[in-house]
Amino acid sequence: MKHLVLASNNGKKLTELRALLAPLGIEVTPQDELGVSEAEEPHGTFVENALAKARHAALATGLPALADDSGLCVDALGGAPGVISARYAGEPKSDARNNEKLLAELAALPGEQARGAHFACVLVLVRSADDPQPLIAEGECPGRILAAPRGTGGFGYDPLFWLPELGKTMAELDAQEKNGISHRARAMARLLERLADRR
16 A cells, blocks of 8 residues: 545644654545545544544545544543544634633643543544455553643644653644654554554
């Protein structure tokens, strides 16, 4: 497999995934460059949404498709914002409003126990739209939610997501550091293992 379509229009996800796939010589084209609309994401789990997005892009292009569904899961909020992380504060999507809503929700909860969280990522790779055996890989990155943002890198909830072992937020990491420890990097490592097993 030398070329696949990324079932996302998120430029920052594209940059991360291209960097992770570059060593394998796999060319990644985002679906919008091929005229593919965004798929519906009506499901309550990351894996169902990722699978729906991958099949949609593969059907529209005839190419193998890679989809990522990921988000922030906060323990004290029962896993929210979860699959609606990008739209937590409603439409139109806004990282700033999502972060404000998250801080407001957590401000009403007592103490440090309300701050545990993790980023979750599910990657799905299909060879075709009707692939009966999609490759599915999951990755998590544990951390805590700060009371105020720090850092200017990354996207989404990165400025609020504290990594205790590094003493930094996700937004304070450079691209190489982030690609070494992120939920997406961990999911990709597992996906590449499974891809190697299939070859």
